[in-house]
Amino acid sequence: xxxxxxxxxxxxxxxxxKKSLKCEQHLGHNAMYWYKQSAKKPLELMFVYSLEERVExxxxxSRFSPECPNSSHLFLHLHTLQPEDSxxxxxxxxxxxxxxxxxxxxxxxxxxxxxx
Amino acid sequence: LAKTTQPISMDSYEGQEVNITCxxxxxxxxxxxxxxxxxxxQGPRFIIQGYKTKVTNEVASLFIPADRKSSTxxxxxxxxxxxxxxxxxxxxxxxxxxxxxxxxxxVFP
Numbered sequence: 001x002x003x004x005x006x007x008x009x010x011x012x013x014x015x016x017x018k019k020s021l022k023c024e025q026h027l028g029h030n031a032m033y034w035y036k037q038s039a040k041k042p043l044e045l046m047f048v049y050s051l052e053e054r055v056e057x058x059x060x061x062s063r064f065s066p067e068c069p070n071s072s073h074l075f076l077h078l079h080t081l082q083p084e085d086s087x088x089x090x091x092x093x094x095x096x097x098x099x100x101x102x103x104x105x106x107x108x109x110x111x112x113x114x115x116x
Numbered sequence: 117l118a119k120t121t122q123p124i125s126m127d128s129y130e131g132q133e134v135n136i137t138c139x140x141x142x143x144x145x146x147x148x149x150x151x152x153x154x155x156x157x158q159g160p161r162f163i164i165q166g167y168k169t170k171v172t173n174e175v176a177s178l179f180i181p182a183d184r185k186s187s188t189x190x191x192x193x194x195x196x197x198x199x200x201x202x203x204x205x206x207x208x209x210x211x212x213x214x215x216x217x218x219x220x221x222x223v224f225p
């Protein structure tokens with residue numbers, strides 16, 4: 001148990017569906033992240049929120065839409081996904097101290113997404 | 117961006133010490149060296165972070181030479197439960213959060 005929870009743990013959706021992934025951190029951190037991990041590929045950083053402001057968007061397709069309503073919650077809204085979007089989606093949080101190194105990130109268990 | 121290079125895989129036996137070396141030739145002055153462990157279908161877990169010389173915690177040791185162009189993660193007396201993928205990252209800001217392919221460690225009984 002890392003203090004970061006993700007729901008749902010598994011999701012199967014069709015290409016025309018709209019769904020949302022939820023992440024919640026109970027650690028009092030000020031930064032949250034979305035990662036994508038496809039089979040046999042490295043983790044890819046998708047979005048970063050620091051103090052509820054999006055500070056990083058790594059050229060992610062617009063069919064992925066993040067939302068960070070407060071420092072404890074992070075959502076990833078999904079619509080019209082493609083089969084190649086099937087992957088493990090991981091949320092993480094950290095206490096970011098700018099210019100003082102990147103402190104450890106705490107990852108959630110992930111959501112296994114299958115797009116049919 | 118400081119790229120890291122590590123062996124794709126390593127094998128060991130229970131009770132042995134395992135050393136995984138990571139190369140990061142163009143590490144910047146403000147970069148820290150960080151290692152994560154990941155089990156299948158789980159998120160990565162932070163192991164250790166260091167800037168120079170040696171860092172030790174209850175799980176591992178991290179050795180960093182003076183030029184900081186490489187680092188070695190040392191796992192003492194591994195067990196079967198240490199079978200996982202180990203990632204070396206060189207980080208300072210969020211734009212350097214690049215997880216490579218990692219080193220797949222297999223521990224045999």
